[in-house]
Amino acid sequence: MIYLDNSATTKPSPEVLKTFQSVSLNYFANPSSIHTMGGDVEKLFKKARKQIAELLNVSDQEVIFTSGGTESNNLAIKGIAHAHKNRGNHIITTQIEHPSVLQVCEQLENEGFEVTYLPVNQQGIISVDDLMKAHKEETILVTMMHINNEIGSIQPIEEVANYLSQFPKVTFHTDHVQGFGKIPLKYNADGLDLVTISGHKIHGLKGTGCLIKKRHINLEPLFQGGSQEISIRPGTENVAGIVSLAKAIRLAQEKQKNYSHVMLLRQRLFDELKNHKQITINSPQNGAAHIFNISIPGFKPEVLIHALGEKDIYVSTTSACSSKQNEPSHVVLACSNELNANSSLRVSMHIEQNEEDIDVFIKELNKIIKQYDNVMG
């Protein structure tokens, strides 16, 4: 089995699963209960929060646990927009965000907010000049993903944070779901106010994630209920999930050193496929190493996915979240053309991906293209 769809989801690591199991069974009480059993669970839960805060170099109160990336993005964007609508109604984002950002922005447009969708160049990168030009008196929020989930382009998050740090009225959120564990950010940087992290993209469990929220940032909760997570995120804490997330975050940071190995694999993909007449490479040369996107115009990506699946190789079209729509990739469209957007294929590697996996993928892809050429030719 060669699994190259790690940007859709990753296989949970055995250590994470072990942690989840052991906490589920041994620490089942509700951390809000005031008896000793509840207290023990609360202690463990606080320890997990502290550990994550230390690993990310932020303070304990700045970690808000959620059910995952989509909820964190919704909480950040809706939360800021609704809490600060009296200050202004303008939001800046980019054309290539994940649906859990884009759709929230579209919803806010329906509510009367004005949203600027920054364009990207052919490398899938925004221009900070464009951002400065779009920034105005009414701007209350900038939300910009760190690593694009389809093509791996990297936005200049720290530069944007640095620029926005001069404007305390503007909150800056980044969707860091694809970047965590590969390309770190300076989480305590001035101007970087909200950061989304998801567990299941870093060999943690689905249903786990967090939002880093700097202390001075106020946002309106998505849910109302108990006083968990300083009332920003009520609901009985998924303690086993949270402790397993702390484990996944620690492991992801430890394994980050393997990133240079993934860069070598990615270089191999580039070198082997760049001269292929039928293949266009959509990922920029200077993008994140673990996400590699190509188009093979004339080939329906579904056909290629199934043909590769027959060989026990698993890749995807665009993001899993929009792969049901059969629409062209909005990301590839923003930095290339419709032909490529209709036929894009994503290879996404995990941090310990095997060299041989990539060789087999390249070999089989070439074979399949040749086979179909013969059939159709």
Added chain:
Amino acid sequence: MKRIYLDHAATTPIHPSVKDVMRDAMEESFGNPSSIHHFGRESRKRLDEARTTMAKSINGNYESIIFTSGGTEANNLAIFGAAYANQHKGNHIITTQIEHHAVLHPCEQLEKEGFDVTYLPVNENGLVDIMDVKKALRKDTILTTIMFVNNETGMKQPIQMIGNMMRSRGIIFHTDAVQAFGIESIDVNEMKIDLLTVSSHKIYGPKGVGFLYKRDEIELAQRLFGGEQERTWRSGTENTLAIEGFKKAVEVLQDERDKRNEHYQSLTNRLIHSLDEKSIDYHVNGDLSPEVHVPNIINLSFPGMDVEIFLTNLDLSGIAVSSGSACTAGAIDPSHVLRAMYGEDSPRLRNSIRFSFGKDNTEEEMEQVAERIQLIVNRLASKN
């Protein structure tokens, strides 16, 4: 000293069968159900099966189940979703004074936004009077949200009657069934329920998962935006492992429900009997008749006790119970449920304890609980 856990209304441990199923699922299936390759399809298949199990458990349609991160999210989706989607029809909402905070706080938020909310009172037994419900109805009422079983007292509201009344008037009826689902057999069609909240970790399943039943005809405003999961009612990669465990918890529940209920009733009887035998002074908050009360939650007032000191002593003696109210920063807020039943000045607000039973509690434990209570009560009383 063996610890006795009597706080199952706060949360339950994971059932051994649930544990086994989750352990297998961890090893066999990790794909994203939205992926179109083999791993995605395998996860999708499991997700579909779980959805079928949930739907059948309440006699709802397969499409009517929306998986959420738990009871709080499901209640919020139901209340905000129904209010926003139907505000063109009216802005009046009916609820009760004794709901869980995950219902009360959304209602309070909607009030701030201009909705009009009626908080129905309850009688001394914690029951809503169906005539009060009727009187509260207005032309612009769009939603009624009334809990099935109260989490502090175990009192059952007249859901069938309320359902009939709302359906005949075309008003959306939501019920928070988090505490009811493990005890009552629920038929959403028969009971004319439009929206129903269920949580996994109250029925021996994992935390972080629950569902909202939404009758097909009901319009909700979307709350979480993103991918097309849960037919866009609830975006975000599905929490497949927890859903797998939740499914098993429901299957086991269906096999064991009657047996468990009999067991809970005998625990209740034994605890009451033992307290009586020891002539301990107590009052039942509510009414223990099975028609209006579930057998696994009892709320007792101990005259002369102070709840915080009492709870601490019970905890030291190895008994995990609660005052039945949410705890905020270590202090115990007087219960809004008991306040609604007995008034602001009733001493019951400061001396009541909730006992909630589980399948593994024994009658022998009930006797020990009565014994330890007797020791504590005598010790504390002699100090006064």
